[in-house]
Amino acid sequence: MHTLNSTMKFWSTSLFLLNRTLKLSVKTIFKGKTIFAIVFLCLFIVSCTDKDTIGLNEQPGSDELNVLFSDTSTVIAFSKVEDSVRTDETAYNILGSYLDPEFGKTTASIYTQYRISTNNLNFGITPTLDSLVLSLAYRGYYGDTTTIQNVKVYELSDNLALDQSYYSNKVLSGTLVGSKTFSPHPRDSVKILGKKYAPHLRIKLNASLAQKFFNASGQATLADNNAFLDFFKGLKIESQAVNTGGALMMFDLTSSLSRMTLFYKNNSGTGGALNDSLQFNFVVNEYCARFNNFNHYNYVHASTEFKQHVFPFISDTLTSGTKNLFLQAMAGVKVKLFFPYIKNFVTNNQVAINKAELIMNVNDLGLSTIPLVPAARMALVKNNANGINTFVLDQFEGDTHFGGIYNSTTKQYKFNITRYIQGILNNTITNEGLYLMVSGAAIYTNRVILKGTDINNPGRFKLKLTYTKI
Numbered sequence: 001m002h003t004l005n006s007t008m009k010f011w012s013t014s015l016f017l018l019n020r021t022l023k024l025s026v027k028t029i030f031k032g033k034t035i036f037a038i039v040f041l042c043l044f045i046v047s048c049t050d051k052d053t054i055g056l057n058e059q060p061g062s063d064e065l066n067v068l069f070s071d072t073s074t075v076i077a078f079s080k081v082e083d084s085v086r087t088d089e090t091a092y093n094i095l096g097s098y099l100d101p102e103f104g105k106t107t108a109s110i111y112t113q114y115r116i117s118t119n120n121l122n123f124g125i126t127p128t129l130d131s132l133v134l135s136l137a138y139r140g141y142y143g144d145t146t147t148i149q150n151v152k153v154y155e156l157s158d159n160l161a162l163d164q165s166y167y168s169n170k171v172l173s174g175t176l177v178g179s180k181t182f183s184p185h186p187r188d189s190v191k192i193l194g195k196k197y198a199p200h201l202r203i204k205l206n207a208s209l210a211q212k213f214f215n216a217s218g219q220a221t222l223a224d225n226n227a228f229l230d231f232f233k234g235l236k237i238e239s240q241a242v243n244t245g246g247a248l249m250m251f252d253l254t255s256s257l258s259r260m261t262l263f264y265k266n267n268s269g270t271g272g273a274l275n276d277s278l279q280f281n282f283v284v285n286e287y288c289a290r291f292n293n294f295n296h297y298n299y300v301h302a303s304t305e306f307k308q309h310v311f312p313f314i315s316d317t318l319t320s321g322t323k324n325l326f327l328q329a330m331a332g333v334k335v336k337l338f339f340p341y342i343k344n345f346v347t348n349n350q351v352a353i354n355k356a357e358l359i360m361n362v363n364d365l366g367l368s369t370i371p372l373v374p375a376a377r378m379a380l381v382k383n384n385a386n387g388i389n390t391f392v393l394d395q396f397e398g399d400t401h402f403g404g405i406y407n408s409t410t411k412q413y414k415f416n417i418t419r420y421i422q423g424i425l426n427n428t429i430t431n432e433g434l435y436l437m438v439s440g441a442a443i444y445t446n447r448v449i450l451k452g453t454d455i456n457n458p459g460r461f462k463l464k465l466t467y468t469k470i
Contacts, residue, residue, distance in 0.1 A: 066468065066469070067354065067466060067467075067468055068466075068467055068468065068469065069464070069465065069466055069467075070464075070465045070467070071462050071463070071464040071465070072455070073339055073341070073342060073462075073463045073465060074339065074340060074341050075337060075338075075339060075453045075461060075462060075463055076318055076321070076337065076338055076339075076340060076453065077321040077325055077335050077336065077337035077338075077436075077452070077453050077461055078309075078310075078311055078317040078318065078320040078321040078325075078335065078336055078337075079309055079310040079311065079320070079321060079325050079326040079327065079333050079334070079335050080310065080311040080312070080317070080333065080334060080335075080336055081296075081299065081310060081311070081312065081332070081333055082331045082332055082333060082334050082437075082441075083169070083331070084167040084168045084169040084331045085167065085168050085294075085330070085331040085441050085442050086165055086166070086167050086168075086442060087166060087167065087168045087291045087292040087293075087294075087442045088164070088165060088166040088289065088290065088291040089162075089286075089289070089290060089291075090291075090292070090442050090443045091252075091443055092139050092140070092250045092251060092252055092253075092443045093110045093112070093250070093251050093252075093253050093290065093292055093443075094108035094110075094248050094249070094250055094251075094292055094294075094330065094443070094445060095108055095109065095110050095136070095151065095237060095239055095248070095249050095251060096108055096141075096143075096149055096184070096239050096246065096247050096248040096249045097149065097239045097240065097241050097242045097246050097248070098142075098143040098144070098147070098242060098245065098246030098247050098248055099242055099243065099244055099245065099246055099301065100372065100447065101303060102302065102303045102305065102306050102326070102447075102449065103296070103299070103302055103303075103306060103326070103328055103332065103333070103447055104296065104297065104299050104300065104301030104302035104303070104306070105241055105242070105295075105296070105297050105301045106248070106294065106295070106296050106328075106330060106332070107239050107240075107241050107294075107295045107297075108239060108248055108292055108293070108294055108295075108330065108445075109236065109237060109238040109239055109292070109293045109295075110235075110236070110237040110251070110253070110290065110291075110292060110293075111156065111160065111166075111170075111172060111234065111235070111236050111237075111290060111291050111292075111293065112160075112234055112235055112237075112253055112284055112288060112289070112290035112291075113160050113162075113229060113233070113234040113284070113288040113289050113290060114232065114234060114235070114259075114260055114282040114283065114284060114288065115225050115228065115229070115282065115283055115284070115285060115287060115288055116222065116224075116225060116228050116282060117281065117283055118280075119223060119224045119225075120218075120222065120223055120224075121216075121217065121218075121222035121280070122217050122218040122222075123214060123217040123218075123264060123266060123280070124217075124266035124267065124278075125266065125267040126266070126267045127214060127217065127264050127265065127266045127267075128264060128265040128266070129207065129210050129211060129214055129264050130263035130264050130265065131204060131207075131210065131262075131263045132204070132205040132206075132207070132209055132210035132213070132260065132261070132262050132263070133202055133203070133204055133205065133260070133261050133263070134153060134178065134202070134203040134204075134205055134235070134237075134259075134260050135200050135201070135202050135203075135257055135258055135259050135260075135261065136200055136201045136203075136237075136251040136253070136257075136258050137198065137199070137200045137251060137252045137253075137255035137256075137257035137258045138184075138186040138187075138198075138199040138200055138201065138249060138250070138251060138252075139250045139251060139252045139255075140186065140249070140250040141184060141186045141247050141248065141249045141250065142247060142248045142250075142371065142372075142373075142445035142446060143245070143246055143247030143248055143371050143372070143445075144245040144246060144247050144371050145183065145184040145185070145186060145247045145249075146183060146245070147183070147242055147244070147245035147246045147247060148181060148182070148183055148242075149181070149182055149183070149184060149239065149240075149242070149246070149247070150179070150180075150181050150239070150240035151179065151180050151181075151182075151203065151237060151238065151239055151240070152176060152178070152179045152237075152238050152240065153176070153177055153178035153179065153203060153205060153235055153236070153237050153238070154173075154174030154175055154176055154177060154235065154236040154238065155174050155175045155177045155209060155232070155233070155234075155235060155236075156172055156173075156174045156233040156234045156235060156236055157172070157173050157174050157175065157233070158172050158173070158233060159229070159230075159233050160233065160234055160289035160290070160291075161289055162287060162288070162289040164289065166289075166291035167291075167331075168291075168292060168293060168294040168330065168331040168442070169293070169294075169331070170291065170293060171293060172236060173236075174235075174236045176206075177205050177206045177208065177209045177235075178203055178204065178205035178206050178209075179203075180201075180203045180204075182201070184201070184247060184249050185199060186199055186249060187199055190202065193277075197257060198257060200255075200257045200258070201249075201251070203237075205260070210262060212232075213232075213262055214262075214264070216231065225287075234288075234289075234290075235260075241295075241297070247371070248330075248445040250443070250445070253284040253288075253290060254284055254285060254286070258283075258284055259281045259282060259283050259284070260281070260282040261279050261280070261281050261282075262279060262280045262281075262282070263277070263278070263279050264278050264279070264280075265277075265278060266278055292330075292442065294330040294331050294332075296328075296330075296331075296332060299313070305324070306326060308320075309321065309323060309324050309325070309326060309452075310326055310333060317336075321335070321337075321452050321453055321461070322452045322453050322454040322457070323452040323454060323457065324363055324449055324450070324451065324452050325360075325449070325450040325451070325452055325453075325461060326447070326449055326450075327375065327378070327436065327437060327438055327447060327448050327449075327450065328438065328446075328447035328448075329375065329438035329440070329441040329444045329445055329446055329447065330441060330442075330444075330445060331441065331442075332438075332441070332447065333447075334435055334436065334437040334438075335435070335436040335437070335450075336383075336433060336434075336435055337433060337434050337435075337436060337461075338431065338432070338433030338434065339421075339424070339431065339463060340431075342421060342424055342425070342431065342463075343424065343425060343431070345425060345465075345467065346425050349469040349470070350469070350470045351425060351467050351468070351469055351470070352422075352467060352468045352470050353418050353421050353422040353425065353465065353466075353467050354418070354466040354467055354468060355416065355418050355464075355465070355466040356416070356417050356418045356420070356421035356422075356463060356464070356465050356466075357414055357415070357416055357417075357463070357464045357465075358380070358414065358415040358416075358417055358462075358463055358464075359412065359413075359414055359461070359462055359463075359464055360378075360412065360413040360414070360436075360450045360451075360461050361410075361411060361412050361450065361451045361459035361460075361461070362374055362406075362411040362412070362413075362448060362449065362450060362451070363449050363450060363451040363452075363459075364411070364449065372446075372447070373446060374406055374411075374446060374447075374448040375406065375438040375439070375444065375446035375447065375448050376405070376406055376439075376444070376446065377404055377405050377406065377438075377439040377440070378404045378406075378413050378415075378436055378437070378438065378439055379404065379436070379437050379438070379439040379440075379441075380392055380395075380402075380404060380415050380417070380434055380435070380436055381434065381435050381437075382420070382429075382432070382434055382435075383432060383433055383434065383435050384430070384432055385430075385432060389435060392417060392420050392434065393419040393420050393423060393429070394415075394416055394417050394418060394419045394420055397416075397419070401416055402415060402416055403415045403416050404439065406448075413450075417434075420434075421463075421465070
């Protein structure tokens with residue numbers, strides 16, 4: 001129909017032009033060769049109409065490009081315990097302990113410096129000590145907050161350094177200066193002297209530490225922050241392991257509510273009267289070194305199912321991921337995966353990969369619900385022969401293209417790795433494998449169990465290819 005309409009339109013226009021041309025004088029016609037030009041123009045227009053049909057009747061059927069699909073490529077994947085993750089100066093810090101029915105116990109503790117906001121700190125004439133309170137502003141939680149938590153606070157014996165890298169397996173010692181047993185209330189406001197504040201945890205510290213600060217009033221140790229950090233190296237806020245339930249709480253240490261507050265009274269100098277409710281805040285800011293320690297207790301409390309599928313508990317890593325794949329944030333568990341036979345696609349033909357999609361379905365084992373929701377997002381990185389992680393080429397196309405976000409409706413994660421697979425086929429990328437891990441593993445607490453790679457496993461972990469032989 002498109003061709004017919006184009007042809008009719010062409011001849012109508014041609015007849016109109018021809019009619020006008022015949023009215024010209026013979027001299028003008030031959031002088032300008034007008035008829036010849038019009039005929040040439042008409043033929044040119046005909047040759048350009050309906051370009052979509054050119055050559056279709058001439059092209060042999062064997063030469064037509066066909067789009068093909070495959071989801072049977074062999075994928076080898078297995079879970080392995082992570083060594084550590086860098087945790088210094090992260091957006092949030094994690095504190096608490098919980099017992100996961102599959103992954104076992106996890107405990108998180110915080111190390112941080114504090115700074116003074118005023119140089120040459122002096123608490124005045126004959127100050128009277130009231131109390132020293134540690135405050136931590138809630139920013140979220142993971143697990144069951146009805147479980148009782150136990151926290152101990154230590155004054156650090158070792159210096160922290162802002163320009164040093166700290167990893168999640170780092171442990172430092174200190175002197176006990178406080179403790180608290182409590183049920184977390186990350187959503188409830190806190191009332192202090194009749195005024196409401198945003199949710200935060202308050203821990204009263206020992207009078208001995210408060211007295212240490214008082215005794216230094218007006219001394220060189222409180223002259224500036226360099227002197228203060230030598231005098232007071234910081235705090236270790238350590239969670240004690242729970243035996244059932246439990247939760248991990250996220251805290252924003254740079255919030256104005258996260259501080260160490262010294263409450264005191266002071267002689268006003270007039271008739272010996274005391275000023276009431278004076279306070280001084282020791283704060284955490286961008287100049288404070290801080291980091292998290294994560295302890296998974298070598299997964300001795302994990303389930304039998306977990307130990308049957310996670311390296312180093314098993315000897316055969318190549319088959320360990322056929323049923324389930326385990327992933328956990330906080331330097332927990334990651335997945336190694338690779339495609340050993342992917343180059344078989346180019347044995348006899350060159351192949352153009354239109355789309356390569358890694359599809360992963362959650363195997364919740366009845367557990368991937370509140371309070372143990374799956375990780376919101378996954379990270380996928382290339383791992384070279386030296387063990388260094390680098391970006392997958394497709395990630396540079398943007399998050400919408402690359403994927404990795406959890407779909408709670410389909411209970412699925414997807415990654416688009418088209419450029420990566422094409423690069424392997426073109427020999428521009430070495431097929432050294434990928435690592436799948438929870439995104440933001442230093443500040444998030446989630447874990448997830450995925451269905452394995454067994455071809456007989458419904459909803460298996462698979463690579464879906466859309467390609468063309470060229």
